[in-house]
Amino acid sequence: MPLENVHGDPIFTKINKVKKQYEYLTEDIETDVAIVGGGVTGAILGYYFSKANIHAVILEKERIAHGSTSITTSLLQYELDSNARELEEYTTLDNVITSYKLGLKALDEIEQFIKEYGNKCKYEKKDTLLYTSKEYEVKEMKEEYEIRKNAGIDVKYISEENNPFSLDLKAGVYGVNAGAQLDPYEYTHQLLDVSCNMGLKVYENTEVMEIAYGKDEVEIITSFGYKVKAKKVIIATGYNTQRFTKRNFGMKTVTYNIATKPVKSFDGWFNKILIRDNCDPYNYFRTTDDNRIIAGGEDVDFYTNIENEKLAKEKYSILLNRIKNMFPNIKDIEVDYEYCGGFISSQDNLGYIGEDPNHKNLWFCLGYGANGILFAILGGMMLSKLYKNEIDENLKLFKVDRFDK
Ligand SMILES: Cc1cc2nc3c(=O)[nH]c(=O)nc-3n(C[C@H](O)[C@H](O)[C@H](O)COP(=O)(O)OP(=O)(O)OC[C@H]3O[C@@H](n4cnc5c(N)ncnc54)[C@H](O)[C@@H]3O)c2cc1C
The missing domain is CATH 3.30.9.10 (D-Amino Acid Oxidase, subunit A, domain 2)
Structure with missing residues (x-):
């Protein structure tokens, strides 16, 4: 039984009133992309996929932004958990510098979002x-x-x-x-508001119990038995991945x-x-x-x-x-x-973004490390392109199996 990831009295869900509640799933549906997890990562993915006109659905087992998102300090900065020289044990200096620059790019993306949709998250x-x-x-x-x-x-x-x-x-x-x-609770809700206006669907209290992998699609079984058919499923469940993979991420x-x-x-x-x-x-x-x-x-x-x-x-x-x-x-x-x-x-301080090596329709977006939110932005940008078969050359830095021998 996995132990809960949040303990104590998290500031962000305590100082904010519940912004909005979403329905739970009450029918079988079909979509292009099913995103599992309604934290800040899921919301960021929902935004980038909707912006790219790709039909997406978020399935959240409890409430929006009440997982790790409620306790993230939300320092958004390009530097990594360790200094560049220390990371050379696990990656190259060039990769570290590239990830610094990608972090700066992700910071620009957030700034653009705020410019376009207003500052509703104390950015x-x-x-x-x-x-x-x-x-x-x-x-x-x-x-x-x-x-x-x-x-x-x-x-x-x-x-x-x-x-x-x-x-x-x-x-x-x-x-x-x-x-x-920024305030991660408000940012998550702002992303969802904006994305729902572009067609994103969000379901709370809808747990993903099982995923069946077909050749060109996946079939997801949710807590009340309703099914979601999708071309891709993206796991954005933060530090809870055991139901979807045996992989040890760090x-x-x-x-x-x-x-x-x-x-x-x-x-x-x-x-x-x-x-x-x-x-x-x-x-x-x-x-x-x-x-x-x-x-x-x-x-x-x-x-x-x-x-x-x-x-x-x-x-x-x-x-x-x-x-x-x-x-x-x-x-x-x-x-x-x-x-x-x-x-x-992770060892090289980067998150995990991309395809599972065993199931091509199973994707991950895990913002591990101190820059989790910036990695999620990069994940949203890169995966929404990948869906359209455009491969971002920097996606390889975040490969799920990059430490496999
Ligand atoms: C104390 C702390 C400080 C941090 N500080 C920073 C920081 O300063 N800057 C930064 O960028 N990052 C920071 N991070 C990392 C950052 O918090 C994480 O990357 C990010 O908050 C995690 O968001 P998430 O949406 O990936 O995960 P979560 O917020 O945990 O969301 C995952 C969601 O998935 C749902 N879920 C799980 N299983 C299922 C299922 N089977 N079906 C449906 N839904 C499911 C959960 O209920 C949860 O709501 C910090 C993390 C912690 C813990």
């Missing part, structure tokens, strides 16, 4: 900071800065001398316009988050940018439009720890002390929400 463009407070990591930061700069990416090097933050920084890479943040951890009450000022937090430290496992920090701080990280093994509430309390307290130490001039930091959940990152 804000942001600069980013990757930093270390350890003297022995200064060389590593300089190297990461050089790699990005030589690739033509807009970065600045920050040292103790020009540190505009109150936090203890020995070295850092400052990304100009390198990120964004190591699963629990990642812990706290969100504070609104604070009065952000003294010491230059430009309220997105921050990630260079620790292993790393911690990540952002602000919200109503002046809260969200801090996350402290990852540990999932299966042995997800039910351990005492450990979770310790982790929340570590995160609280961490932000208090980083920003001593912010005097009114108090916790409002505490939550944690499952997280998977």
Whole structure:
């Protein structure tokens, strides 16, 4: 029995009222593409397929955006979980740089979406900071800065001398316009609103129980026995894939988050940018439009720890002390929400997008790694093209079987 991926009191489903509820499936239907999972990934896929005039249906077993989407910190940035040199053990430097650039492209896509349909999800463009407070990591930061700069990416090097933050920084890479943040619950609903106007169909409380693979189509059996016939099925079920494949996609951890009450000022937090430290496992920090701080990280093994509430309390307290130490001039930091959940990152820090090697009509779009939302955007762009037999050359970076021996 898989353990649930979301525990505690997630900020995004608590501060938002339920936007809209969708019907459950009450008849047999046919479509071009069936998307399994109504989180942010499913909604992004729904948007790109509808935009490309491909009939698509989303099947969600519970409620829209109540899975990992309700706890994602939604720091949108092109950089990966690890630094470029560390990733060379699993991929090439060229691939890392290509994925940085793809991340920037995905950021542009979100910006275009907001320009076209309005900002209904607290979207804000942001600069980013990757930093270390350890003297022995200064060389590593300089190297990461050089790699990005030589690739033509807009970065600045920050040292103790020009540190505009109150936090203890020995070295850092400052990304100009390198990120964004948003409210993932509202973004998911906005995507669905826009896409339903273009023909997308969404069914909540409709669990996919089984998929039968034919030569040119799939037949999906849902919880009340109704069937969906589709040419392709795309699994966008986040960290729950066991029903559809035996494949192990990476190591699963629990990642812990706290969100504070609104604070009065952000003294010491230059430009309220997105921050990630260079620790292993790393911690990540952002602000919200109503002046809260969200801090996350402290990852540990999932299966042995997800039910351990005492450990979770310790982790929340570590995160609280961490932000208090980083920003001593912010005097009114108090916790409002505490939550944690499952997280998977792959060896090369990229998600999985594309065909299953055994069933050509079974596709995956799994935004694993810290950039899950940007990977989902790339998945939406690439898979909606693939459906029309246009192969994006960068799809190979995300291949489901790329680590198979
Ligand atoms: C704490 C945390 C912080 C993160 N921070 C970031 C970040 O800062 N930036 C970033 O880009 N990414 C981040 N990620 C990754 C990102 O959250 C994920 O990529 C993304 O939220 C997952 O969305 P999803 O739609 O793929 O999965 P989910 O939101 O889990 O959605 C999957 C849906 O599938 C449904 N489902 C499952 N099985 C079935 C079935 N059989 N039939 C029908 N429906 C089914 C589930 O009910 C669920 O609603 C973070 C993840 C976590 C956990």
